[in-house]
Amino acid sequence: MKTFFIDEENVGLKVLESYKLFCDQRVLVFTKNLAAKKLCKRYLFHCIDDYTTGSNQADFYIVACLSRLLSQMSDKQIASHTFILASNDCSLISAFKQQCNLFKGHFVIEKTKPIAKTKPVDVKASEIVLDDLAYKIISYLDTPRYFDTKFQQSLGCTQSEFTRAVTNLINQKKIERSPLAKRKWQKVLVN
Secondary structure, three states, X not given: OEEEEEEHHHHOHHHHHOOXXXXXXXXXXXXXXXXXXXXXXXXXXXXXXXXXXXXXXXXXXXXXXXXXXXXXXXXHHHHOOEEEEEOOOHHHHHHHHHHHHHOOXXXXXXXXXXXXXXXXXXXXXXXXXXXXXXXHHHHHOOOOEOOXXXXXXXXXXXXXXXXXXXXXXXXXXXXXXXXXXXXXXXXXXXX
């Protein structure tokens, strides 16, 4: 027998749609989402939504339901049962494992998000953006000036893009702080 505990608030509706119910399975879906509730009704899943609304409340309820289920089963039933958690929440996964280990239950964790991998960056595209942004910044600094939010907004870039461009210009020794006013920036004059 298998019992699935699906943290729909964490894994989403698409993952929920991928599960199918077989006669030796019980699927418990923890959600307050109306679309998920309709899907549960259509797929004959048990929709559990009577927990308090708030941060981690579904997680606490999942662990409570698992504990109650484990405490009501005999050792023989637990040995022939698999408890499956579908979630990406590390704290919930840890509590779920601890509870299963406490009762010597077999468990499986199904993480639905792939492990974060660094995406290859198109270097040429990012260089073009930074070069254009860098050119605008250097053009602005004909005379020593302050970097204020109005200037950054006029460039149409995010704060992080602006900071990255300024840092690159500093590292390339194209801009520097003004020796007369430390809060102002200026172009580096080439001799």
